[in-house]
Amino acid sequence: MEFTVREAEDRDALAVAGLRWDFRAEDDGEAPAVTREEFEAVYIEFFRKGRPEASRTHIVAAVSRQIVGHIVVQAVDMVPRPCKVVDQWGYVTDNYVRPIYRSRGIGRALLEEAIRWSVARDLELLLVWPTSGRWRTTAEPASQVRLRSSSCGCVTSTIRRGRPEGDESFARRARPN
Numbered sequence: 001m002e003f004t005v006r007e008a009e010d011r012d013a014l015a016v017a018g019l020r021w022d023f024r025a026e027d028d029g030e031a032p033a034v035t036r037e038e039f040e041a042v043y044i045e046f047f048r049k050g051r052p053e054a055s056r057t058h059i060v061a062a063v064s065r066q067i068v069g070h071i072v073v074q075a076v077d078m079v080p081r082p083c084k085v086v087d088q089w090g091y092v093t094d095n096y097v098r099p100i101y102r103s104r105g106i107g108r109a110l111l112e113e114a115i116r117w118s119v120a121r122d123l124e125l126l127l128v129w130p131t132s133g134r135w136r137t138t139a140e141p142a143s144q145v146r147l148r149s150s151s152c153g154c155v156t157s158t159i160r161r162g163r164p165e166g167d168e169s170f171a172r173r174a175r176p177n
Contacts, residue, residue, distance in 0.1 A: 001063060003101075005109045008058035008116070010048060010072065015067040016058050017043035023096035054121070054147070059113045061097065061106045069097035071110040073118055073126070090114075090123040 008016055017040040024030050032039065050056030056077075061069040073096045078087040092114055095105045111128075118126055 001101075001104055003063045003068070003104070003106055003109070005061050005106075005113045007113075008047075008060045012058070012067060013044040014040060014049045016047060016060065016070050019067065019070050019098075020094060024101075037101060042098070057114070057117050058170055059110055059117065061110055062099075063101060064155055068101045069095075069106045069110055071095040071114050073114045075121065075123060078124065082097055088121070088123050089103050090118045092124045092128045093124050 018036075020043055021032075021036055021039055025032075034042075046060060056072065056074045058073050059073075060067045071092065074091045074093070075088045076091055080086070092111070095107055095114075097109055097110070115126065124129060
């Protein structure tokens with residue numbers, strides 16, 4: 001099965017909103033506070049607001065032009081440092097693929113494209129917050145992917161794992177070396 005992965009465009013907003021709705025319903029079984037149509041209207045506004053600022057990207061996967069998966073990267077401003085006064089890191093969420101298209105490499109391709117987008121924007125690291133129920137890789141919730149060494153000589157490791165259940169020492173272990 002062939003699929004394409006690309007940055008979402010304005011015309012994709014409704015499809016991406018639908019994927020977000022399905023993802024949250026499937027993963028957490030969240031009880032909606034609004035109708036699907038109300039949610040889609042709010043999400044479409046959110047989607048479009050982040051695009052001109054380039055503070056966020058929505059990346060989609062399509063099979064025969066039908067969007068079947070997506071991932072979101074939100075750039076977050078860092079506190080200025082003397083060595084780099086303007087810097088950002090990225091928050092990765094919503095790596096979701098419709099169930100009938102899973103286990104075909106689409107989720108991995110979405111994540112790889114999210115990393116490429118982040119590297120192109122010189123984000124310092126990515127915080128990946130996978131859902132505990134479906135995450136099937138070596139990462140644990142709140143994993144950090146280091147994209148580059150900072151000019152201040154910060155950490156150069158590639159993965160730092162997050163807090164296992166009941167581990168309150170996370171704050172100490174998650175800091176850069």
